[in-house]
Amino acid sequence: MHKDLIALRHALHRQPEPSGAEADTARFIAKALRATKPNSLVTGLGGHGVAACYDSRMPGPTVMIRAELDALPIPEASGVPYASERAGFGHLCGHDGHMAILMGLSGARPKRGRLVLLFQPAEETGAGARAILADPAFAALRPDYAFALHNMPGMALGSVAVAPGPASFASVGWRIAVSGREAHAAFPETGQSPAPFLAQLTHHLAALPKGADQAMATLCHLNMGAPTFGIAPGQAVAHVTLRAVSDSSLSVLEHDLQGWIAANAQGLQIDITRHDHFNATLNDPDAAAYVEAARHSLGLTQGAFTFPMRPSEDFGAFSAHAKCALFFLGAGDDHAALHDPAYDFPDALITPGVAMFQEILSRVTG
Ligand SMILES: [Zn+2]
Ligand SMILES: [Zn+2]
Incomplete structure (x- = not known):
């Protein structure tokens, strides 16, 4: 159990900020990343984006793992003790949980190549990923592989679904x-x-x-x-x-x-x-195979999910620039839907989420 990461998620959950206005969230994340002594830390990327790079100083691939900074302009009605303190806004897509999972990777230096942890702004409007790609400061961080997960209500808790080919519309x-x-x-x-x-x-x-x-x-x-x-x-x-x-x-x-x-x-x-x-998200066969191998070696169940997901994910913008894989992590069969006022990210997903990315990273850079 990652108690520190759960506390970090709850702190982020209390202070949701909508797409393009994630200044406080970005500051909070940058401060936490700085403490893990990355080789470089870039802020203000494509808006409020933050990226930390951990370099092995050995030749090898650059692996990017992405989370989202933004919340939604929907009032929260989850009733949790750490509910939104910003009226009219809520972390109702679980991006607080995705950020906590990425923080669980901070400080990890791969055996070869580089790890880039990207906290991107404005996912909900589709503007963020393209703004990151258009930012000249991103050139030094260009990944060979890029991975992201999204939690998925309606899929068994902690199960993992991935497939090569179309992943989101x-x-x-x-x-x-x-x-x-x-x-x-x-x-x-x-x-x-x-x-x-x-x-x-x-x-x-x-x-x-x-x-x-x-x-x-x-x-x-x-x-x-x-x-x-x-x-x-x-x-x-x-x-x-x-x-x-x-x-x-x-x-x-x-x-x-x-x-x-x-x-x-x-x-x-x-x-x-x-x-x-x-953009549509297109999962690269090699990248998807790494995700599936990680799921298998961690003994996580295969989630029942019909690809592609009909909603859109702006992670798709990275598909044209790197070998990408977006996978889904089950939030529970009866969990409130994404963007539902009663939704809250399940803390139980932090440990398998971190383990999945660690396993993927060690396979790609091993
Ligand atoms: Zn969303
Ligand atoms: Zn989302």
Whole structure:
């Protein structure tokens, strides 16, 4: 039992910060890392990112292990004694636990090559991993292998699931602004309402064929007109999230939807902006094999999980730059779901999480 790491997680849990605003969390992590005497410590990476590098000074691969700094803008209702002290925010995805697991690796020097512990910002919005990759300070830390875990409610506690190939979906948020012209509610035919177009769009999205690329679209938000009875609306905004199993399938979905909108705009002005873009995560066969070998040698059960995971994970952005593997660590069959107000990361996962990464590291650098 890692009592110190459990205490560290609870301290992080009390002070959740949303994506892009993880200043206090980053400071806390950097201080704890500094005490483990890394060969280098980089702060302010792609925003509030922190990375510690432990160098064996022997030639070998650079192995990066990643955790996330951010929490969610959801009020916590877990009832735990160390619950959020920041109103409106909560560590409801377990990133506090992922950080505690990484801290369990701090100070470990591999036999060969280097270990990089990366605490990345803004995972929930999909911006963080790409910001890390774009930061010139990351060049000196470029990994050959990159590993990450996510805890997974609904999967047996402490079980591990990994597979080569697609691990999580690509996704992108579209903000669709529709402009027509307002009119007196008694003469709607003299204006141009976005309503008929939006009704058609809603139907079209729900009826998208479920092909092999599992492309889908979810209407998340719709706002039209003003709450009056005297005005026929002229303006509307819709938020739609598009998902598919690969980056290329997502591009096809975006292209097709753009075409459909252009063909059905009925003279309305339609402006689309893209937000929260996540790459698909593609597990490299070699990296996934290291994870599976580690699970087997530690005697952990194989988790029942159907790959890929439909939600997105911005760890996918690293797939194009290193041999990556994202694996899932079961949080318990009846555990509250991720992003549920009652969710809390199970402390029992810290020990197997640390052991998995230690085993992976010693296999890759052994
Ligand atoms: Zn999340
Ligand atoms: Zn998460």
